[in-house]
Amino acid sequence: MSAIAILETTVKLHSTTSERLLTECQKKFLLPRQVVAVSLGEDLKEPVVFKIPEYYSCIRPPSAFFMEPDLYIRRQRHQKKLYLLILSQIINGVSPEQFAAVAKALHGTKRVYLGASRAAVELTGRNNQAAHIPDTEWWASVNVSGEKKQQILTGLMRALKFSPDYARMISRVPNHRKLQVQGITYKTC
Numbered sequence: 001m002s003a004i005a006i007l008e009t010t011v012k013l014h015s016t017t018s019e020r021l022l023t024e025c026q027k028k029f030l031l032p033r034q035v036v037a038v039s040l041g042e043d044l045k046e047p048v049v050f051k052i053p054e055y056y057s058c059i060r061p062p063s064a065f066f067m068e069p070d071l072y073i074r075r076q077r078h079q080k081k082l083y084l085l086i087l088s089q090i091i092n093g094v095s096p097e098q099f100a101a102v103a104k105a106l107h108g109t110k111r112v113y114l115g116a117s118r119a120a121v122e123l124t125g126r127n128n129q130a131a132h133i134p135d136t137e138w139w140a141s142v143n144v145s146g147e148k149k150q151q152i153l154t155g156l157m158r159a160l161k162f163s164p165d166y167a168r169m170i171s172r173v174p175n176h177r178k179l180q181v182q183g184i185t186y187k188t189c
Contacts, residue, residue: 021035025179026054026179027054029050029052029169029170029173029179030044030049031165031166031169034046034166045163046162046163046166047090047093047094047160047161047162048089048090048092048093048094048162050086050089050170051089052082052085052086052173056078056082056173056177073146073175073176073177074146074174074175074176074177078174079146079149079174079175080131080142080174082173082174083140083142083149083153083174084131084132084133084134084140084142085134086153086170086173086174087114087133087136087138087140087153087156088133088134088135088136090156090157090160091133091135091136091138092135092136094160098160099138099160102156102159102160103115103138103156105159106152106155106156106159107124108125110124110125111124111125111128111141112124112125112141113140113141113144113152114138114139114140114141114152114156115130115138115139116137116138116139117139118130118132118139120139121139121140121141125141127143128141128143129141129142129143130142146174146175146176147175149171149174149175150171150172150174150175151171153167153170153171153174154167154168154171157170157171
């Protein structure tokens with residue numbers, strides 16, 4: 001843990017208030033603590049705060065994880081579009097040198113996941129397909145599984161110093177239709 005202490009507080013909210021909080025999490029792809037921080041005018045302390053179109057989001061609280069199977073995997077074309085959108089925002093939100101250093105460290109046994117050219121990505125693996133990352137000079141391997149895309153984003157975001165819970169939530173977006181929000185616990189009284 002860093003020098004900044006994190007205070008965990010339990011706040012009891014009326015059901016309509018908690019629904020509104022979850023709606024804000026969904027619309028803005030933020031964690032509950034981040035929604036509260038924004039409403040108080042505080043800095044989120046993340047390298048990038050993502051702008052993902054709302055129509056990609058459907059929310060579910062963590063407590064629903066065990067009650068409802070995750071049958072909400074996105075179609076491959078939506079996975080690719082969101083994956084490239086998130087990569088684009090990361091690249092444009094951090095310094096080029098910082099991104100390049102982290103991107104070079106992310107690779108499989110032979111396969112390169114991010115490269116400065118199509119050839120740099122495609123020539124590193126059999127059947128490796130690259131797509132241009134919008135608004136950047138970078139290319140990404142896109143014919144990997146949704147789980148692998150999630151792992152790549154998580155590794156990239158953690159190396160770029162995103163908070164673990166935010167990295168986990170955002171890295172799930174390309175593969176899962178339902179946004180899993182951490183930081184809210186439901187209890188019956």
